Amino acid sequence: MKIIVLMKQVANKDAVLRIGPDEKWINEADVSQQTNESDGYALEEALRVKEAKGEGEVVVCTLGPQSAKTVIKDALARGADRAIHVVAENSNKISPYQIAKAIADAIRDENADLVFAGLQSDDASYGQTGVVLAELLGIPHATIVIEVDRTSLGETLRVKRELESGWYQWFTYQLPSLMTIQSGISQIRYASLKGIMAAKKKEIKDVTPSIEAFAGGQTIEKVYMPLKTKQTQMLGNGDAKAGAVELVEKLKTEVRVI
């Protein structure tokens, strides 16, 4: 049983973002980075499937700059067995199809039984790398998986997909297949000290992709702060307590709910 987990490094959720000089991306130099949230859950689920099966290998695959090694090392410390790093310094300039193609080339010969990915990245949020990768690998896919029936694992795997408005649906998939994992599928484990020590001996294979030109790709022409759709009355001028007093006054006189 081999499971490949796609993991991406993204800007920290709480980071204050500055627009870069070309106005086509953020200025990444001054932003702390972290593992994309749903990718962390994808790794956790892969580890749990391997544990339930009692054997197997979990291989992390990351496309991104050398700095993304921190994501890989963290994943190895949590229990992944080895990693493939598709090194691409300007990965934010590559369109989702090109990303999926480069990953497909890097992992095709691994012949994994399962590929897990987060459901979308918290930076560009293309939300299609996994689906396109499955198509390029010629394997079926499921998106927005919120539960994996680990006991069902054999020639097939039964997974629960999240639909909208509180609806769900179980599907049984032939293997190999690709699943994109929803945040919250299970509680993510911490890396143990033992795990961190063991990670130092684990293999990280660097792959230099040949990123092929892709005519149908999307290009970010300009990034900017969202246009405000509402006039917001800011209260308290940075003083939360004063703001609270003003707000209650507004609730009384303007909103009229008190």
Add this chain to the structure above:
Amino acid sequence: MILVFVEHKNCVLNKTSLEAITAAQSIGKDLGLKVTAVIPCDKDCALAQEIAGYDLEKVIIAKNEKLGTYTPDGYADAWEQAIKALNPQYVVMSHTYQVRDFAPKVAARLGREVVGDCIRYTADGGRLVLTRRIFLGKLDADVTVGGDAPWFVTFQSGAFRGDNAAKGTAAVETMDVNVGEIRMTPEDPFQEAKASVDLTKSEIIVAVGRGIKSQENIALAQQLADVLGADLAASRPICDSDWLPIDRQIGSSGQTVAPKVYIALGISGAIQHIVGMKNAGTIIAVNKDSEAPIFDIADYGIVGDLFEAVPVMIEEIKKAKG
């Protein structure tokens, strides 16, 4: 020609498809293109007549016995053939969970990408410039697509109004499509233990996000809700951590609400949350990050520590109520 996807379950319309029709009609007007709706179904879909009441050139039922229940393999095959037969310039869909599941597959098979979850567009010299929210709603990006048609665009729920879809009369046609092997077996969709709390009926909602920091602190938000006679709700991370049950979750995977007043405490305002509450009458946001996207849609904002603001709010409301 523009093709627009009509989503349904057992021939019952998913209403966000009307938003896609509005979007497609608008783009069609700007670019001088006619709009045709495509409904994948296993029979002469009862929904076709309803859709034919909109201002469209045609309504096409892409028909195959394997299209009775949604599967990504079935829908990808159906769409591939519809697109090859009809040669559209644009394929327009609503960015629903189902579309997220199959649209990138269809696009990839045709050597294309999806410009997904767009919030608006401009037509610039016959080509579209599409705007997407990125970095969890903190920034907007204007995006162009290269290469040749067809171009795939999906719009965020609420980007267009379904009740603005222009009425008319369209011819209904059936196109038999081939569907190959389906590599996944669906069971019946179900609702998890009926939501015990129906937040859609709430007048006032106090919602907490990651800024609440710990489960113990939820009591503070509950106190505020109590003095206001409000219901307590949460963003996804809170329910993922089991700090509040999932039936309290607001957003794309939870409930969609439109209360009179929505108070967002420590909620940054990721798109997935905003789509569930942006139609609230009055939105109040308390957040320590002055650049949090929630402030873009808030009527009143307090930049600061919610643990300072909320106790004062509780005291002041008590006073005001006497």
